[in-house]
Amino acid sequence: MGVSDTKLARLALEARERAYVPYSHFSVGAALLCADGSIYQGFNIENAAYTPSNCAERTAFFRAVFKGQRNFAAIAIAGGPEGEDATEWCAPCGVCRQVMREFCDPSTFRIVLARSDGGLRTFLLRELLPESFGPEDLGREGAAYATEERG
Ligand code: THU
Numbered sequence: 001m002g003v004s005d006t007k008l009a010r011l012a013l014e015a016r017e018r019a020y021v022p023y024s025h026f027s028v029g030a031a032l033l034c035a036d037g038s039i040y041q042g043f044n045i046e047n048a049a050y051t052p053s054n055c056a057e058r059t060a061f062f063r064a065v066f067k068g069q070r071n072f073a074a075i076a077i078a079g080g081p082e083g084e085d086a087t088e089w090c091a092p093c094g095v096c097r098q099v100m101r102e103f104c105d106p107s108t109f110r111i112v113l114a115r116s117d118g119g120l121r122t123f124l125l126r127e128l129l130p131e132s133f134g135p136e137d138l139g140r141e142g143a144a145y146a147t148e149e150r151g
Pocket of ligand 1: 054090
């Protein structure tokens with residue numbers, strides 16, 4: 001596809017700088033690579049009522065799905081205390097893993113954890129969400145719907 005993990009990580013770190021995190025002061029950025037080579041960034045958006053908060057990964061996915069994307073190759077994620085370098089790995093929460101599962105093949109979709117110093121750790125979705133439940137478990141119609149591109 002021509003988009004390196006290093007570039008995807010840089011875009012996740014860049015998105016992280018604009019996160020809306022007045023409550024946790026923990027900023028996360030994500031960069032989602034689509035099968036067609038396009039990239040959607042996301043950051044976490046928190047809320048005074050706390051539970052409506054949205055993670056960086058889901059912001060990126062929902063932006064992409066809204067634009068008609070249904071096929072994804074990889075996501076880079078970087079997170080840490082607001083205003084500081086991301087010195088630790090920030091793995092996706094369980095809810096975000098399940099959202100990835102809706103649209104991605106667990107055997108091929110790659111999750112790239114990124115640190116500010118350039119460090120990268122890569123996993124397959126199936127490693128972070130084993131024995132998962134997805135659209136095809138509800139029948140072939142659901143599986144087709146999840147992967148069909150819509151404009
Ligand atoms: N968060 C993300 O956006 N992605 C992750 O992978 C982990 C957690 C957000 C949710 C919340 O806004 C803040 O980080 C602290 O949990």
